[in-house]
Amino acid sequence: MSAGALPPRVRxxxxxxxxxxxxxxxxxGIDDRLTLIDRLADAGLRDIEAGAFVSPKRVPNMAGSGELMQRLPRRAGVSYPCLVPNDTGLDAALAAGCTDIAxxxxxxETFSQRNTACSIAESMDRLSAVARRALDAGVRVRGYLSCVIGCPYEGAVESRKVADMAARLIDMGCYEVSLGDTTGIGTPAQIAALIDTVAAQVAVTRLAGHFHDTWGMGAANVWAALQRGVTVFDASVGGLGGCPFAPGASGNVATEDLVYMLDGAGIETGIDLRALVDTARWISARLDRAPASRVARAFPPTPER
Amino acid sequence: MSAGALPPRVRxxxxxxxxxxxxxxxxxGIDDRLTLIDRLADAGLRDIEAGAFVSPKRVPNMAGSGELMQRLPRRAGVSYPCLVPNDTGLDAALAAGCTDIAxxxxxxETFSQRNTACSIAESMDRLSAVARRALDAGVRVRGYLSCVIGCPYEGAVESRKVADMAARLIDMGCYEVSLGDTTGIGTPAQIAALIDTVAAQVAVTRLAGHFHDTWGMGAANVWAALQRGVTVFDASVGGLGGCPFAPGASGNVATEDLVYMLDGAGIETGIDLRALVDTARWISARLDRAPASRVARAFPPTPER
Structure with a gap:
């Protein structure tokens, strides 16, 4: 396909x-998390996943998401979706003033059992009920599918199954379904084939790509999905998400790597790369680690103001 | 373009x-370098750049390339090209039994002056004479162009200039021209556009891609070039080439990342990924550093034999 067929804008x-x-x-702590969200909005991000209403015992790093959402100063034109696993989570999200959930x-099946302690069928029924309540409350609902290429327990995953589940999430009212290559094992050819299969059941404009960089394929996979018509991509500043002490662990594709690639194609994102890189360096320092992204390491230093 | 249009095999x-x-x-030392070359051949590599006949004062790491080539046990079907900058280098390469040079x-222009102390025109005249002598001696000649996307001194580089110089290298008898994004700043859209421009003057089958991963675009750039018809790529095991103490420095795209991506597309390379990853880990340990590639970090450990 020619570069001319690329979209003018990516979200x-x-x-x-x-x-x-x-x-x-x-x-x-909550203060640092609020500062991070604020800096990302300053850099031009308009969709910033802010927290998760999950058990603080199981996911301690997301503790206090209710307080965070209550304290977060909302900006016009910026959405702050929060992850919600069930009715209890939705109650807490609504109480904290969330207008966007995921x-x-x-x-x-195995990943579903281990991660959410229920079968896929049970999980979808539960989500459907949560989605209905959220939509009734005027809340926008985004859907995530994880393990869309492979599962750490079951190996290769059938794309047709991904397509069926994506269609169900759309049917239950999700405005968009984000396809997550959770283990980062996907390669561009596989991502392109997956998008084609899913797009046969769900309009490609309702799909997002969510790729991890564990096997170094993050940017290439975004490029492949972009060529199949996907125009929404999840990314994390600084490539956050890979504990540096866990060998081989790696986070989402870095937002700054993605913006760099899209800038190079003349594709608009509305994001200021320098402000983003500064934020990647700041948050990495707060975590006492080097940024996981190449762009944050290669970008020239910002002069002191 | 559809995945079906991808080539069945990449070199x-x-x-x-x-x-x-x-x-x-x-x-x-030479012993380690010989072991590295041997392990790479074991892993299935059939083109292994082995050394450089350059000034050991300017490039101390390549000292002893003559001795290395004399001691290197040649394998049938494997080529071991060496970099040759001038007549003196060619003399030494011929004396060491080289049958392939680059x-x-x-x-x-500025990069040429600083790196080879002559203008582009002078450089091309000199290379033309070296190529003629090499070809007369029955030696195969490969060409490299560096800074094909950008130059650290001059900024953006015109693709038409790259095409003209690639055509000249082919005219002087190079069997192939490797297009080097020396600073790694290129993005997939730019690489695709470059290939199209150069392929208008040189058959795409005579082009190779040589991408550095400094800005995290290595794999994505290979993918983009592959879609434009390029089927030869340079890569370095372990992502060698980035001194970890130089901030932002980064080597070539890692061979194992590339093989992983091509394996995922069903594209044959003849390379055993596990043997390659083991080699990446071994050479990185010899250099007292972690492998620069994600695949070498994510790949499961090889059990002790």
Whole structure:
């Protein structure tokens, strides 16, 4: 396909404050998390996943998401979705003033059992009920599918199953379904084939790509999905999400790597790369680690003001 | 373009023992370099850049390339090209029994002056004479162009200039021209556009892609070039070539990342990924550093035999 067929604009959903921080080995306090969200909005991000209403015992890094959402100064034109696994989570999200939530399901039966302690069928029924309540309350609902290429327990995942579940999430009222390559094992050819299969059942404009960089394929996979018509991508500033002490662990594709690639194609994102890189360096320092992204390491230093 | 239009086979030119080691901050002895080349051949590499006949004062890591080539046990079907900058280098290469050499020129005038102390025009005349002598001696000649996307001194580089110089290298008898994004700043859209421009003057089957991962675009750029018809790529095992103490420095795209991506597309390379990853880990340990590639970090450990 020719470069002319690329879209003029891509929407990036920043997941660093949630999917990223959740999987770091250092837990940050609410003040730091609020500052991170604020800096990301300053850099031009307009969709910033802010927290998760999950058990603080199971996911300690997301503790206090209610307080965070209550304290977060909302900006016009910026959405702050939060992850919600069930009715209890939705109650807490609504109480904290959330107007955007994200639901998630795994495409693999074993992963679903281990991660959410129920079968895929049970999980979808539960999500459907949560979605209905959220929509009735005027809340926008986004859907996530995890393990869309492979599952750590079951191996390869059938794309047809991904397509069926994506269609169900749309049917239950999700405005968009984010396809998550949770283990980062997907390669561009596989991502392109997956998008084609899913797009046969769900309009490609309702799909987002959510790729992890564990096997170094993050940017290439975004490029492949972009060529198949996907125009929404999840990414985390600084490549947050890979605890540096866990060998091979790696976070989402870094927002700054993605913006750099899209800038190079003349594709508009509305994001200021320098401000984003500064934020990647700041949050990485707060986590006492080097930024996981090449762009944050290669970008020239910002002069002191 | 559909995945069906991808080539069935890609040839990978391993440049770790030369372009990689040359730019590491630890210099290895000839024994280690010979072992590296041997392990790469064991892993299935059939083009292994083995050394450089350059001034050991300017490029100390390549010292002893003559001895290395004399001691290297040649395998049938494997080529071991060496970098040769001038007549003196060619003399030494011929004396050491080289049957494959590589010549290089920069597309940017300033880079040419600083790197080879002559203008582009002078450089091309000199290379032309070296190529003629080499061909007369029955030696195969490969061409490199550096700074094909951008130059650290001059900024953006015109693709038409790259095309003209690539055509000249082919005219002087190079069987192939490797297009080097020396600073790694290129993005997939730029690489695709470059290939199209150069392929208007040189058959795409005579082009190779040589991408550095400094800005995290290595794999994505290979993918983009592959879609434009390029089927030969340079890569370095372990992502060798980025001294870890130089901020932002980064080597070639890692051979194992590339093989992983191509395996995922069902594209044959003839390379055993596990053996390659083991080699990446071994050479990184010899350099007292972690492998720069994600695949070498994510790949499951090889059980002790």
């Amino acid at each position: 990036i959903v920043e997941v660093g404050p949630r999917d990223g921080l959740q999987n770091e080995c250092v837990a940050l 639901l998630f399901a795994a495409v693999s | 990978i030119v391993e440049v770790g023992p030369r372009d990689g080691l040359q730019n590491e901050c630890v210099a290895l 010549l290089f020129a920069a597309v940017s």
